[in-house]
Amino acid sequence: MKFSKLVLGAGSLLAAAALTACGATAEPAPTKKAAAEKAAEPAATGTFVVTYEDATTEDNQAVQQLMQENKVLENVAEYATDLLKLDKDVPVIAKECGVMNAFWDPQTLSITMCYELTGHFNTLFTEAEYENATDQALAATNSVFFHELGHGAITLYDLPVTGKEEDAVDQLSALILTGAEQPDMVVTSADAWGLMSNTEELDEAAFADEHSLGAQRYYNLLCYVYGSDTKSYESLVTDEYLPQARAERCEDEYTKMSNAWSKLLQPHLKA
Numbered sequence: 001m002k003f004s005k006l007v008l009g010a011g012s013l014l015a016a017a018a019l020t021a022c023g024a025t026a027e028p029a030p031t032k033k034a035a036a037e038k039a040a041e042p043a044a045t046g047t048f049v050v051t052y053e054d055a056t057t058e059d060n061q062a063v064q065q066l067m068q069e070n071k072v073l074e075n076v077a078e079y080a081t082d083l084l085k086l087d088k089d090v091p092v093i094a095k096e097c098g099v100m101n102a103f104w105d106p107q108t109l110s111i112t113m114c115y116e117l118t119g120h121f122n123t124l125f126t127e128a129e130y131e132n133a134t135d136q137a138l139a140a141t142n143s144v145f146f147h148e149l150g151h152g153a154i155t156l157y158d159l160p161v162t163g164k165e166e167d168a169v170d171q172l173s174a175l176i177l178t179g180a181e182q183p184d185m186v187v188t189s190a191d192a193w194g195l196m197s198n199t200e201e202l203d204e205a206a207f208a209d210e211h212s213l214g215a216q217r218y219y220n221l222l223c224y225v226y227g228s229d230t231k232s233y234e235s236l237v238t239d240e241y242l243p244q245a246r247a248e249r250c251e252d253e254y255t256k257m258s259n260a261w262s263k264l265l266q267p268h269l270k271a
């Protein structure tokens, strides 16, 4: 499959609106007072603003070119802008970081996507002999963007989180992608964590980390995809990627996390 088919476009917005409907309760008809209060709210004119900083190494330059040519961050930023009310712009910066990472910065209120991370995904999928390794790397990059967007939403809207925030925002990323009819991107992201877990050292640092272990993220993401549509993704269980004991709970897990995120984000959604 060509990446162009996986690109999030305007057509997926309706699906995202469906996500928000899951946890929404019927709103009472607005009174005059409510209408006046609404008018006093700051205008949600902020957007996610993408910048690609020039890479200096050959490897990172290749990733920069790949991301720019495919408008990877432009597409997800447009999607996020259409989804969320922002009272000011939020920078989305692609750059050479010197580390293989991506992060939300609560001080500068910006998302950084490092070329090294997409490059690493590309290496992982290439070495594992995936078809279209580059497309898979970009799909996994999309998934990471929505993970960072989750951290951003928690800061920007002062949302409560119970449990591990890293798991909660993995859930939001999976919800957005399945809601936008891009569940394969979640499977790709699961595979990236699965491949990374092959070389993950299970030492004290790994167990103490704020992130779940790579293997746990792999099974969680597969569970979310399966839970989003047990019929279409039955093969994840029958082909023994997802153990039956976990699979039994996935539809309920998906519904619960969808309800939770929908309720939390409801006041901040444009649709």
Ligand SMILES: [Zn+2]
Pocket (backbone or CB within 6 Å): 147, 148, 151, 166, 169
């Ligand atoms: Zn995170």
